Amino acid sequence: MHMAQFGDLRLHYDVTGPEDGMPVVFANSLGTDYRLWDKILPMLPADLRILRFDKRGHGLSDVPDGPYSMGALISDTEKLMDHTGFKDAIFVGLSIGGMIAQGLAAKRLDLVRAMVLSNTGAKIGTRDMWADRVAAVNEGGLASVVDPTMDRWFSKPFHADPEFPAWRNMFLRTPSMGWTGCAAAIAGTDFISSTSGLRLPTLAIAGSEDGSTPPDLVFETADLIPGAQKELIRGAGHLPCVEKPVEYAAILSAFLKAQGAG
Template sequence: MRMADLGEVQLHYRVDGDPDGAPVVFANSLGTDLRLWDSLLPHLPGGLKIIRYDKRGHGLSSVPDGPYAMGALVRDAERLLDHLSVRDCVFVGLSIGGMIAQGLAVKRLDLVRGMVLSNTAAKIGTPALWDDRIAMARAGGIEALADATMERWFSRTFRATSELALWRNMLTRQPLEGFLGCSAAISGTDFYTPTSGLRLPTLGIAGSEDGSTPPDLVRETVELVPGSDFKLIRRAGHLPCVERPDDYAALLTAFLAQIGHLAR
């Protein structure tokens, strides 16, 4: 575990795999930390430099006063990669992480040679929806949203397992100000126009039982990028890397091989 001091924010990150390998950067969803990808990593091929981080207000990163703008989250990712001297990475973003991926690719194409837009969209929900969730969380804490969130995040089968408690606990233990700040960032983001101007290898991944970003919404965003590919993971919800890590890893590995990122 390491901490990058970027001035206004300190980001917790970790680097696994080959320190000289092809870089793959993972950005996680609202209400989770970098452990989101733990089950996925053992299924990935060797030779990759795997970088994960907690976005501002989450995990072990610092919690600046909110609300946050998506531009600040994109700038955090940009500065972290500059801090680590990373160029030409494949950026894997899930949910809000996928929004960060889109914004980063638009801003700094020198940093991103390919992106995976997982369970995400150019625009997620409406300002009214997010205003309601923010109000509920302010009144009752993240706990007030937890049960409904678990239903959107996970398939019925997964919700019947004891593992559900792990993810519910992770959600409710995130800093409230960070959760609210990032919720505001999602609320204020509409990337349809900038994302439609992107020209880089892109893979979209959706879960068939995702109640937060349904497959058609993910597909609509992915198809904004010419030449992109879309894959559906069945029997999985909003976090398919948790429910189906082997299937998720197979799709990611095939994409990395297709664009020549494994042999770099």
């Protein structure tokens, strides 16, 4: 268990893999912690140096007063990568993690040489949509939005899976301030212009049943970047690394190997 201190903020992170391995950074979604990736890691190439972390307001990281800006989330990630010596890395981001990937690539190409945009967009939703959700959470906590969120996140069959309650509980145990703070960051972000200027190897992954970032949104974002690859995982929702880990790991491994992984 590792904590990095940046001013008043402490971020929880974990580094695994050989010291000389290919650096890969994973950034998770709103309402989850770094365990989001647990299922797929054993199925990836063995020569990876992997950094996972809990963004501010999530997991074991600090929960500063919100709202947060996307710039702050990107800066947190930048500082953590500098702190841990991760540079020239493959950045894998899901949902808000994919927005962080886009912003960081535009800011620090020395840190990001390729990226995986999973279930994300250059712009997600509208300010009014996020304002309504934030208001609901401020009034009734995350319990007030958990059921519609789970419907957007997971395919109907997965709701009967024994693992489903754990993901529901993870969402519910996210600090409300952390969730609303990051929701504000998403609401205020439009990376269409900056992402369209990116020129780096990119893989976009979408889930056919994703109600949060539908395939059209994910692939429209991918189309902003010349040469970006697009993969659709059928029968999966917003977190295909949870619902379809074998297929997700195979797609991700192929991309990592194309970037030089063993």
